[in-house]
Amino acid sequence: MAHAIRLAERGRYTTDPNPCVGCVLVRDGRVVGEGWHHRAGEPHAESLALRQAGEEARGATVYVTLEPCSHQGRTPPCADALIGAGVARVVCAMIDPNPRVSGRGIERLRQAGIVVELGCLEAEARALNPGFIKRHEQGRPYVRCKLGASLDGRTALATGESQWITSEAARRDVQRWRARSSAIVTGVGTVLGDDPRLNVRLTAAELPGMDPEAPVRQPWRVVVDSYWRTPPGARLLGLPGRTLIAGIGPINETATALEAAGAELIRLPEHNGRVDLVALMTELARREVNEVLLEAGATLAGAAVRAGLIDEILLYQAPCLLGQAARGLFDLPGINTLADRIDLEILEVRHIGVDLRIRARPKL
Ligand code: AOF
Numbered sequence: 001m002a003h004a005i006r007l008a009e010r011g012r013y014t015t016d017p018n019p020c021v022g023c024v025l026v027r028d029g030r031v032v033g034e035g036w037h038h039r040a041g042e043p044h045a046e047s048l049a050l051r052q053a054g055e056e057a058r059g060a061t062v063y064v065t066l067e068p069c070s071h072q073g074r075t076p077p078c079a080d081a082l083i084g085a086g087v088a089r090v091v092c093a094m095i096d097p098n099p100r101v102s103g104r105g106i107e108r109l110r111q112a113g114i115v116v117e118l119g120c121l122e123a124e125a126r127a128l129n130p131g132f133i134k135r136h137e138q139g140r141p142y143v144r145c146k147l148g149a150s151l152d153g154r155t156a157l158a159t160g161e162s163q164w165i166t167s168e169a170a171r172r173d174v175q176r177w178r179a180r181s182s183a184i185v186t187g188v189g190t191v192l193g194d195d196p197r198l199n200v201r202l203t204a205a206e207l208p209g210m211d212p213e214a215p216v217r218q219p220w221r222v223v224v225d226s227y228w229r230t231p232p233g234a235r236l237l238g239l240p241g242r243t244l245i246a247g248i249g250p251i252n253e254t255a256t257a258l259e260a261a262g263a264e265l266i267r268l269p270e271h272n273g274r275v276d277l278v279a280l281m282t283e284l285a286r287r288e289v290n291e292v293l294l295e296a297g298a299t300l301a302g303a304a305v306r307a308g309l310i311d312e313i314l315l316y317q318a319p320c321l322l323g324q325a326a327r328g329l330f331d332l333p334g335i336n337t338l339a340d341r342i343d344l345e346i347l348e349v350r351h352i353g354v355d356l357r358i359r360a361r362p363k364l
């Protein structure tokens, strides 16, 4: 199963909106077939492993990181293919949270007399697909909030300088998080201040484990922009891939100009005069967005934390001090006593070049 998880990871930058899945077939203590899912619409991991094993699949044990599917989707059901190939035993790490499957694949295998075991390396398998799982279980994407700051937790004094606090190594690391995300979300303030591109600029060869020949997928770019203030000449509108602008205002001339510049507009309900962020995330999940990278300023980042939408904080800290005049990372009015604080759990701390990278989860 550990090997199947390794295989699944090779699809990290390409399977979206489908999950990363790996599969290994073993007979008489020997690997007779293996496979991993490459891209939505292409064969599932099990199907590739069966193809490789051929006749040797008969009587084999199947290790698969996700329950085999039972539905006729873009490809025929894997449970049927496994039954047809005559495998003896299926070990799967987790139930498929997709309601089209969710338990029915396992049921079908058992009905055919195949021994099914569930839960092997489940935590590791769940970690492969946090967005896919959260979207199906909760109807929301998994949201990482990326931040760059000084060691004293401050961003630059003036917007526009902020993107240059951390090192080149940290910026390359951010590129990898972008590449695995379904969508990059930012606020109109950042667009007006920094004119970011929010695209992936690494090649396939620079993405760990990715097939160097495969095309690099561009995540959707999403601007939270209540009253359509994004300039039609903004750099992110001129790039390959989709740009969505989420607002609350009526579709006026500026909105139409953005559409003409290639943006897709999403009108959403408001919350305190701004875009309702819960409604935005729900809408993105409805459009099969699994993982979101939020790259925003203190206002949007603070509002997202307040709304309970952040699953993970991804903080790069540069070895410098910016002092009192610089801004903090989260605009969180209403914290007046220590009891009001937002507690976090640190998941990981490591060096990225000269910077620190801290991953933490809000305990909400
Ligand atoms: C995958 N790859 O290896 C497995 C999947 O879009 P479809 O028709 O290919 O079906 C995708 C669903 O199939 C997916 O949401 C998941 O529930 C199930 N299993 N999917 O993309 C795989 N085993």
Ligand code: ZN
Binding pocket: 044, 046, 068, 069, 070, 076, 077, 078, 079
């Ligand atoms: Zn399948």
